[in-house]
Amino acid sequence: xxxxxxxxxxxxxxxxxxxxxxxxxxxxxxxxxxxxxxxxxxxxxxxxxxxxxxxxxxxxxxxxxxxxxxxxxxxxxxxxxxxxxxxxxxxxxxxxxxxxxxxxxxxxxxxxxxxxxxxxxxxxxxxxxxxxxxxxxxxxxxxxxxxxxxxxxxxxxxxxxxxxxxxxxxxxxxxxxxxxxxxxxxxxxxxxxxxxxxxxxxxxxxxxxxxxxxxxxxxxxxxxxxxxxxxxxxxxxxxxxxxxxxxxxxxxxxxxxxxxxxxxxxxxxxxxxxxxxxxxxxxxxxxxxxxxxxxxxxxxxxxxxxxxxxxxxxxxxxxxxxxxxxxxxxxxxxxxxxxxxxxxxxxxxxxxxxxxxxxxxxxxxxxxxxxxxxxxxxxxxxxxxxxxxxxxxxxxxxxxxxxxxxxxxxxxxxxxxxxxxxxxxxxxxxxxxxxxxxxxxxxxxxxxxxxxxxxxxxxxxxxxxxxxxxxxxxxxxxxxxxxxxxxxxxxxxxxxxxxxxxxxxxxxxxxxxxxxx
Numbered sequence: 001x002x003x004x005x006x007x008x009x010x011x012x013x014x015x016x017x018x019x020x021x022x023x024x025x026x027x028x029x030x031x032x033x034x035x036x037x038x039x040x041x042x043x044x045x046x047x048x049x050x051x052x053x054x055x056x057x058x059x060x061x062x063x064x065x066x067x068x069x070x071x072x073x074x075x076x077x078x079x080x081x082x083x084x085x086x087x088x089x090x091x092x093x094x095x096x097x098x099x100x101x102x103x104x105x106x107x108x109x110x111x112x113x114x115x116x117x118x119x120x121x122x123x124x125x126x127x128x129x130x131x132x133x134x135x136x137x138x139x140x141x142x143x144x145x146x147x148x149x150x151x152x153x154x155x156x157x158x159x160x161x162x163x164x165x166x167x168x169x170x171x172x173x174x175x176x177x178x179x180x181x182x183x184x185x186x187x188x189x190x191x192x193x194x195x196x197x198x199x200x201x202x203x204x205x206x207x208x209x210x211x212x213x214x215x216x217x218x219x220x221x222x223x224x225x226x227x228x229x230x231x232x233x234x235x236x237x238x239x240x241x242x243x244x245x246x247x248x249x250x251x252x253x254x255x256x257x258x259x260x261x262x263x264x265x266x267x268x269x270x271x272x273x274x275x276x277x278x279x280x281x282x283x284x285x286x287x288x289x290x291x292x293x294x295x296x297x298x299x300x301x302x303x304x305x306x307x308x309x310x311x312x313x314x315x316x317x318x319x320x321x322x323x324x325x326x327x328x329x330x331x332x333x334x335x336x337x338x339x340x341x342x343x344x345x346x347x348x349x350x351x352x353x354x355x356x357x358x359x360x361x362x363x364x365x366x367x368x369x370x371x372x373x374x375x376x377x378x379x380x381x382x383x384x385x386x387x388x389x390x391x392x393x394x395x396x397x398x399x400x401x402x403x404x405x406x407x408x409x410x411x412x413x414x415x416x417x418x419x420x421x422x423x424x425x426x427x428x429x430x431x432x433x434x435x436x437x438x439x440x441x442x443x444x445x446x447x448x449x450x451x452x453x454x455x456x457x458x459x460x461x462x463x464x465x466x467x468x469x470x471x472x473x474x475x476x477x478x479x480x481x482x483x484x485x486x487x488x489x490x491x492x493x494x495x496x497x498x499x500x501x502x503x504x505x506x507x508x509x510x511x512x513x514x515x516x517x
Contacts (some may be wrong), residue, residue, distance in 0.1 A: 006049055009214040009366050017041040019052055044144075045210055079177055106128045115170035123161070128178040135206060136189035144203075148194050155190040162186060188414075205410045208403035215366045215396050216426075228377045231348060239341035246336045349378045356392070365396035397430025403431075408439070417447025434464035438471045454478045462491075469495040474510055480517035488512045 008016070011034075018028045025043065046052045105125045110118060137144055140154040158168065162182045164307045173178070193196045323331070352375040359367035374388040379385055397404075408423035421443035430434045438461035444454035460477035465471055472495035478490035489512055496505045511517055 002030060006048070006051055008046070008051075009211075009364070011038075011214050012042045012046060013367075015039060016046055019046075021055070022128075041210060041213075061372060074510055096463055109174070112173050112175070113171070113177050114173045116172065116175060120161075121175065124175055124178055124182070127162070127182050130290060131182065131185050135200065137192055139186060139189050142193075146193070151190060151193045155186065157187050157293065159183065159190075187330040203412065208406050211403045212400045212426075214405070215369070215400055216430045228374055231374070231378075235341060235344040235348065238344050239337050241339040242340040243333055315361070343445060345378055349375055352378070356388070360392065363399075367394050368392040369396050394430060397426065399430065405436070412439075415446075417443040418449060421447060428444070434461045434468065434471060437461035437464065438468075438474050441474050441478060445474070451478065451482050455482065467498055468497045469502060469505065472498075473505065476512065477517055480512045485512060485515075488517070 006012075015028060015034070025039055026036065029039045030041075034042075043052060047054070075215040105128075109125055110121050114121065116124070131139075136167075137146070140151065140158060142150060142154045162179055164176065164183055167176075167179065175455070192202050203370045299508050352371045356368045356371035356375065359365070359371060369392045372392050373386070376385050376389050377380070378396065404427035405421050408420045408427065410421060411417075411420035421440050424436050424440040424443060428440065439452045441461065443459035444450060444457070455478050457474075458471070458478045460474050461468075461471040473493050476491035476495070479485075479491060489509060492505055492509045492512065496502070496509075499505070508517075
């Protein structure tokens, strides 16, 4: 197939470029430097699109085997083939061991007194601190094509470890609320994946997450730091090599003075300055590896020979001598290095600008955003480049606004108001509207988020749609929550003027006056 027609982003294209018919999942993770879980996610999507398919089980490569040995895990686990069941399988035929992930909690939490063995404490903490990053499928350790019966079996197998009733009567400390949160999430995963409609909705949510993941990474200023650091290291290596090569190809600098002139070191004996002395002949000259004396050192040595009564003109009264040959060589080397470094920067800047232009022609604004962010790190003071980056970022967000809105609505239905507000804000970057501003303010209000941000979004919604009474009600609630009762009532009165028949406005006025908001 023509991969240019695939609805994929730059990271999926990057992973796809490393698929060669021989490399395993772990090999591709090593080659790309991406976390194994990201490689799995990209390959799953590529497999779903028909861009890749998995072959036969094979032995692991040496680097992948080294990872498995270091992790003390089995080298490979054979999964069911796509031909063995009713549903197509998008997981790889072989899943290789991954290096242990760094812990996401303070190890001191393991030292908290509790009636739990260390292994159980570690399991609870590991599970709790990754709840926000794993899907229902990953939490229950089941594949995406699992049926309802298998979901139930997996749930009962996992939940037995985390059910709070299992630890009745034990002193658990802070582990108790963690167990309750894990149990709640496990139950949500079971209920969602066991019901066809909820599961279909959740799968759409996961797909939209995958579609926006690359833009979320591009929007993070720190996301490009590893690549930028490597670019600068590569530039410096090239500049050093080029400067050193230029030095080695240049003839050694010659002194303009004849041998011995202006120096305490006599010229070698013989009819020619370079004529060798007979073997064993005494020499009055210092060893050849003795460093040359500086002008000041020569003056001081001559003053000592003249005796205490002798005097030499101060250094400032004598004409200043030019740099030594060594200093001149070092200065020339530095200039060559800086010249090559600047040229390397110009070359890479052009490379990433060309990549951004190509991506924009294909309307792949996520890839353009990634390329322009790196270009901007090479020319941070370029205002035109900064404007192009912001425009590409806005266009990328606009193209993915529907996915952000769908994710936000899903999180809002789950009463995850903080996550919903963040997603609505991302949608606003690409497609600002009064409705999205109001939804953001509402979620911040319900989730007890930043009151200043809630107020800004609510006011923006009213400014954009001043005749929408529901937006004024939201703004009034924000004011009331902030203790600004008069402002809240004033906003509600304006809403009642717009729609006198709306009894909910009268109810909100009474609630604000009673302090029930």
